[in-house]
Amino acid sequence: MQSDPAKYEAETPSLLWGLDPVFFAFARLYIKDIKEMKASKQVPVDDGTGVINCICWKNPREAERPLSGLDPSCSSDLAEQMKKLQEEVFQKTKLEIGDVVSVRGHIRIYREQREIQASTYYKVDDPMCEVQISRMLELPCLYREVYDKPFKIPEEAPSAPGGLNVRSSIDLLSEKVKDFLLENRIQTFYQQELETVDNLVSLASQPVSRTDTRQMDSKSEPSSKLIHSAFKEAIKVLQEKGVVFQKSNSSKDVYHVTDQDKELHNVTLGVVKADCRKSRHAEKGCHFLHILCCVRQSYSPYLSEMVMHHVLNLLERNSDIVSTMEGYYMAF
Template sequence: MQSDPAKYEAEMPSLLWGLDPVFSAFARLYIKDIKEMNESKQVPVDDGTGVINCICWKNPREAEWPLSGLDTSCSSDLAEQMKKLQEEVLQKTKLEIGDVVRVRGHIRIYREQREIQASTYYKVDDPMCEVQISRMLELPCLYREVYDKPFKMPEEAPSAPGGLNLRSSIDVLSEKVKDFLLENRIQTFYQQELETVDNLVSLASQPVSRTDSQLVDSKSDPSSKQIHRAFKEAIKVLQEKGLVFQKSSSPKDVYHVTDQDKELHNVTLGVVKADCRKSRHAEKGCHFLHILCCVRQSYSPYLSEMVMHHVLNLLERNSDIVSTMEGYYMAF
C-alpha cells in the first residue's frame, strides 16, 4: 500500500466521516481503484496484496426448502407455488463460471488479502450485455459527479450574540419533529398538533438571530406566530427530504409520515411486482420515473420524487425489492 505522509495529512478526521453522505452508501468502484485504495492512517488495518477475492459462504441446506415440512392440510396449489419459488431461488443463486453476478458487500482484510465480503448477490441474465454496458456508462458519471469531488464541510453562517442561527435552529427542530413522529409511530398529523408538544414548542420558541432589516417588533410578532412559523419551516424541511407529505395541494391538509404510510408502501410494491411480470421489465426491472408515474395515478398526484425515493429505499432495506441498476428496481 502507498504510505505517502502528505496524503494522510489531508485526510478527513475520522470523527467527521459520517457527515459525508458517500460514507454510508454503497460505492460503485472499479476493481482497479479498490486495489489502489489508500487505507486510513487513523484506523489502521493490515495491508493487502492487491488480490480481490469475492467470497460468499452459503450452506447448501439453506438453499433447499423441503416441502415435506408443510402441513398436510395445505392445498396442492400452495405446494406447487412453493416448489416454483424454490426452483426460482435455486436458479438465481446457482452460479457457474462465466456467469455475470451483481454483488453488494464490504471490503475487509483476511489473511493479509483484501477481499470483498458479499452481503447480497444474485445472477444477472444479460445475454445482450445490456446491464454491463449500462454499468460502464454509469460509472464514469458517478466518478465525475461524486467520487472525484472532495468532500467539503458545510459552512455555517455566523450567529449573532444571544441567539441561534435561523437555519440551524430550524434544522434542529425538524430533527426533533422527525424523532417524535417515528418514536410515537404517528401516521398522520396536523401542524397544530405538533404545537401542543411541550419539548418541541420549547425549541420552536427559542430566539433566533436575524439581520437588522429582518428585526420585527415583539408586539407585532408575538411568540405564538414565531412558534407557528418555526414549525411550518421545520415541516417544510421534512417534506424536502421526503419524510412527510400531503396527498393534496391544500396547505391545511393532513400530513402523512412516509415511514408509517403502509398504504403507500403496498401501492408502490404492487406497482413494481405487477410491472416486473411484463416482458419489457422482466430483465432489468422498472425505472424510477415509471414507478412514480404509476403511484401518482393510483395514490396521489402530488407525491414528490423525494418521497418516492424514500419509499423505494425502505422497500429495498426490507428486501422487498432490489435495485438492478441506477434508477431501476425489481421485486423479489
C-alpha cells in the first residue's frame, strides 16, 4: 500500500473491504459494467504479462480411449453407465462457436486489456433461451437491491486513519513491511533490522497511542516493547500469507523473503522438472502436495503450504511452469 489515503477519499479503504459481504461473493454484472469498472488505486496490480492461463487442458484423443481399470467381474450395466458418463462429460466440455457458456472467474488485466480468468465453466443446454431470459430478469433485481446501493461502513468500524484499532494497524504495518522488503529486494532479514527503519518504526508506534488509556500509566509496558511486539505480529501476518518464512522453527532465526529466495525457486522448479519426466506425472503433472513434500525433504521441513503456493504462483507468472488442472503443475 504505497498510496496516500487522502488521495483516494472516494474509495473505501482497503482494510475495510472485508466488511462488505459482496466482497466474498461472485458478482453477476453486465459486460459493459465490467469493462467500465475502475481499478483500485490502493493496491498494486499485476498485469500477468508473459503468462497466458488456459481455461482447459485436454487431450483430443482422451474421449476415444477405452475404459480401463474396471474389475472384470463388474456388470456390463456398470460399464455402460461409465461409458455414458464419460460421453456426457466430453459433450459438456466440448465447446463450439455459438455455444452458451456459464463462466465463473475473476477479473484481471492482461496486456492492458481487461479479461475474466475462468476458474470454472460449463456449456449450457438452452435451446429455448430459458436460462438467458432468467439471467436477464435476475440482473436488474440484483442491481436494484444490492449493487446500486452504496456500501456503508458499520458504525462500530473505524472510519478514519486516527480511529484504526490495533488489529488494523498491524495489518497496515505488515503491508508496509512487505513493500519495504520487495522494493529494496531484501533476501533475508532479522526483526531487529526492521526496527531501525524510521518510517516503519513510526507506523509501528501508532498502535501504542491508539490503545486504551491503561497502557499510558506507569505500570504499562515501555513503548519499545510494544513496538517490538507490533513488528512481531506484522511479520507473523506475512508468514501466514507466505510472503516471508524461516527455515527452522526458532523465532530467532533469520527470515527469508519468498520472492527473493532464488535457491527455493530453483529447488521447486527442479522437483517439478524431474518428476514430470516420470511416466506417472507426464500426462497431468505433479500434484501440489507431492511438490511440497519433495521440497521439504531437500530444502526445509518447516516450509508452509502458503509459501509453496507463493513460489508456484511466482514460477507460473515467470512462465517456468504451468498449472494443468487444479493442484497440478508441469514444467515447460
